[in-house]
Amino acid sequence: MVKELNISRIKTISLGDVTPKNFLRDYWQKQPLLVRNALPGFNGLLTREELMALACDGDAQSRLVIQRNGKWHLTHGPLSDHDLAKLPKKQWTLLVQDVNHFLAPARDLLSKFRFIPHTRLDDLMVSYAPKGGGIGPHFDSYDVFLLQGMGSRRWQISAQLDDEFIADAPLRILKNFQPEQEWVLNPGDMLYLPPKYAHNGIAVDDCMTYSIGFRAPSQQELITQFLVHLQDTILTDGWYSDPDLQWQSHPSKISAAMQSQVSSILKKINWERDDIEDFLGIYLSEPKSHVFFAQPAKPSSLRVFLKRIKENGVQLDLKSRMLSGRDKFFINGETVQVGADAYKILIELADNYELPPACEMDKETEEILYQWYVSGYILDNN
Structure with a gap:
């Protein structure tokens, strides 16, 4: 493991001369913020070899992105020693999600962002790339803090609205990326990006980047999952009935009477504020599908x-x-x-x-x- 500062002793991440309250008011979901020396002395939490070992773990979610002959190639983990042994010398990136599930200092790092509620926190992703490596210009649908570990990475960003992607690429890589600003981030530097802000990270030398991501479910997902939640909590009596059923010249027609009665039944779907709190608590704390908990084999009394x-x-x-x-x-x-x-x-x-x-x-x-x-x-x- 990388020998570095004791993160647990640091209360919060530095936002430069911006207070957390002012950050939320002026930057959160509004505009980027570059912070030099956001975490003084930070050089990462794990080595390249440790990240590669984690990418081979069946419980971890990992991706290997390689650019070869102008084309992008994507391999989902768990990776094998064979996958890693045949890597080219340049133009590839290894990414591992949920590093905070495996490394206590990684959760300590996430705790430095407590000025944002736990309900929004997703995970810590760590990426490694040799010189020239990256995953191409892209958008994210969520807020992210990009904290530089070992090495240096050049970040280019753009507020462009053009979201056309390269056809047939396994990743959603922007076809017409037009950078407006760029910086080189060194160990301990950090860049905050709001959702839908185009960015492209290119390794200046062998480097690792720590991405603190904040989940942003779509409105469609929230509505769908809330209806699923209501399905498990709403109980109603009675059956559809039509004792006054009328003869129809077109038996295939959905009658106005049926629509009216079903409309009345559906109006029984209602909820209180407590239902929303319960839904959010269950939905936002639900483990991801690949997460399992190891119960003690012989629990203590x-x-x-x-x-x-x-x-x-x-x-x-x-x-x-x-x-x-x-x-x-x-x-x-x-x-x-x-x-x-x-x-x-x-x-x-x-x-x-x-x-x-x-x-x-x-x-x-x-x-x-x-x-x-x-x-x-x-x-x-x-």
Whole structure:
């Protein structure tokens, strides 16, 4: 692993002379921001070899992008040693998603962006490219902070509206990219880009870039998933009936009477604000389809577990997502209603990903934490 600064001791990422509040007001989803020395002393979290090993892990999501003879080639992981052994000397990029699921310092790095709610946070992607490597000019549909690790990368950006892509390319690469600004980022430098801002990153030398991405579901996805949520929560009685059915000269016609009755039935679909909170909590904390939790093979007893966490503290598993509501918590797609005392304790776990040793807790909190431990959602800090 790369020997570098202790990230856990740094409270937040530097935004230069811009405060987090002013950043959200003036830059977030509005315009790019270049920050020199955003994380002083940062040279990365892992080596090229460690990233390659992770790309071969069946639990990781990885991509290998190669540009050869003017054409782009894409290989999805898990990769093999054979894939990596035959790499060309230039014009390729290796990308690994969700590095925060595998590396504790990666989650520590994400925690430096707490001025943006956890509901928006997606993951940490790490990319490696030799000199000249990149994935071509493109748009992202989400907000991203591009933090430079080892080496240097030249970033070109554009607010262009032309979104025509290269035909038949396996990636959505812009055909007519017209850069308007460009900078070379060195270790610790960072570039924020709002959604739909065209950009192109080219490695000046062998380099690694750490991309902190923030999820932005489409309106169509939100509507679709909310309707799925309502399907599981709405119960209604009765059946469609038509005792006054009239003869039709065209039996294939959908009658006005049927449409009217079905319209009345569909008006029974309604929801309250609590339904929206429950939906968002479950939807946004739901693990991605490839994520699984390892339950302890031989779980400790409740007594032993409580003794350990009082001595060592407790933390969320690196893959866990935990959000809070008004009187409940959402963890990995599950909802837990809690009392006031438990809420005061568990909100710290949700906010900070961990609870300190010797934390006083009531019986309800103890039982909830033990159940999460058995499910593989949390770990003690030993």
